[in-house]
Amino acid sequence: MTMGRQDAIVDRLYRLQQANPDIEASALASLDGLIMASALPEEAEEDRVSAMSAALLALSQRIAYELNRGYLDQVFIRGTEGDILLMAVGSDAVLTVMSRRDAKLGMMLYYMKRTAKELIQLIENN
Amino acid sequence: MQTVKMVITGAVAAGKTEFIKAISEIDVISTERKATDETSLIKKETTVAMDFGRIAIADDLVLHLFGTPGQKRFDFMWEILSEGMLGLVVLVDSTRPDTFRETARIIEFFTAYRKTPYIIACNKQDLENAWTPQDIRYSLRVPEIIKVIPCTAKDKEQVKKVLLELLYTILEDAEED
Numbered sequence: 001m002t003m004g005r006q007d008a009i010v011d012r013l014y015r016l017q018q019a020n021p022d023i024e025a026s027a028l029a030s031l032d033g034l035i036m037a038s039a040l041p042e043e044a045e046e047d048r049v050s051a052m053s054a055a056l057l058a059l060s061q062r063i064a065y066e067l068n069r070g071y072l073d074q075v076f077i078r079g080t081e082g083d084i085l086l087m088a089v090g091s092d093a094v095l096t097v098m099s100r101r102d103a104k105l106g107m108m109l110y111y112m113k114r115t116a117k118e119l120i121q122l123i124e125n126n
Numbered sequence: 127m128q129t130v131k132m133v134i135t136g137a138v139a140a141g142k143t144e145f146i147k148a149i150s151e152i153d154v155i156s157t158e159r160k161a162t163d164e165t166s167l168i169k170k171e172t173t174v175a176m177d178f179g180r181i182a183i184a185d186d187l188v189l190h191l192f193g194t195p196g197q198k199r200f201d202f203m204w205e206i207l208s209e210g211m212l213g214l215v216v217l218v219d220s221t222r223p224d225t226f227r228e229t230a231r232i233i234e235f236f237t238a239y240r241k242t243p244y245i246i247a248c249n250k251q252d253l254e255n256a257w258t259p260q261d262i263r264y265s266l267r268v269p270e271i272i273k274v275i276p277c278t279a280k281d282k283e284q285v286k287k288v289l290l291e292l293l294y295t296i297l298e299d300a301e302e303d
Contacts, residue, residue, distance in 0.1 A: 030162045031159040031160060031174070032159045032160060032161050032162050032163065032165070032172055032174055033174055033197075033199055033200065034162055034163055034199075047199055048199070048202065050199075051174075051197075051199040051200050051202070052202060054159065054174045054175075055157070055174050055175035055176075055195075055200060055202075055203055056175075058157035058159060058174045058175045059157055059175045059176070062155055062156075062157055062175075066155075092160075
């Protein structure tokens with residue numbers, strides 16, 4: 001990956017967080033669990049987070065298929081201190097975001113979808 | 127009906143997914159994704175969460191087989207999948223001695239915190255450059271009491287033999303306790 005492309009992806013992640021302050025952190029990982037870019041808090045281990053994101057997405061896609069729910073689009077995890085959302089980015093990557101508690105889910109999904117679309121172009125145009 | 131949970135582990139490309147697919151009587155639940163790391167030099171796809179398969183050994187005995195990812199970055203899955211397991215199969219690619227050190231580390235990971243019955247299955251014995259189980263035993267420095275047996279993971283009968291060996295080991299250990 002060239003620096004230019006990675007910088008562009010990181011920049012896109014920061015803009016996502018600026019556009020929607022409910023989103024506190026975000027990361028983009030390949031589907032086999034390698035970090036592509038991240039805007040995570042310092043204490044988060046991006047390698048582990050990206051591996052977990054890939055595992056969760058893969059297993060979720062499998063259960064969606066198993067139960068005839070078609071192709072998986074999103075995974076939603078709610079904890080007592082906030083939410084985690086995973087969204088497939090094309091067929092090569094997964095976007096993971098963390099939100100504060102009481103975040104507005106609809107707004108988060110809206111901004112994530114927009115970002116995912118732009119990320120697909122960034123990934124595929126290189 | 128008795129259910130026995132077994133975990134199939136080993137280094138990248140040891141043949142874990144193939145092992146479970148060879149014997150499972152249900153469609154194996156696999157989570158293979160395109161490899162983009164150094165794994166891609168060896169194979170196109172890699173397991174990122176787990177494999178799950180099932181085989182009835184007798185009318186009242188069913189084995190649940192859980193395969194792990196091979197890469198260290200998925201070690202959280204090793205922990206999750208080893209919850210409640212009764213035994214462990216460690217698969218080794220007998221033709222790739224460069225993976226033996228990693229195999230030893232994986233054995234250490236699974237056996238460090240609790241006593242787990244396990245056996246080592248030396249896969250790809252059908253290939254010419256395969257190390258013998260005896261040589262692999264020396265290389266991994268496993269205790270004499272641990273069984274190290276040959277295997278070809280694509281052969282259903284051989285996979286069954288490995289699982290039965292592990293089952294005997296589990297029963298022997300249970301009698302000792």
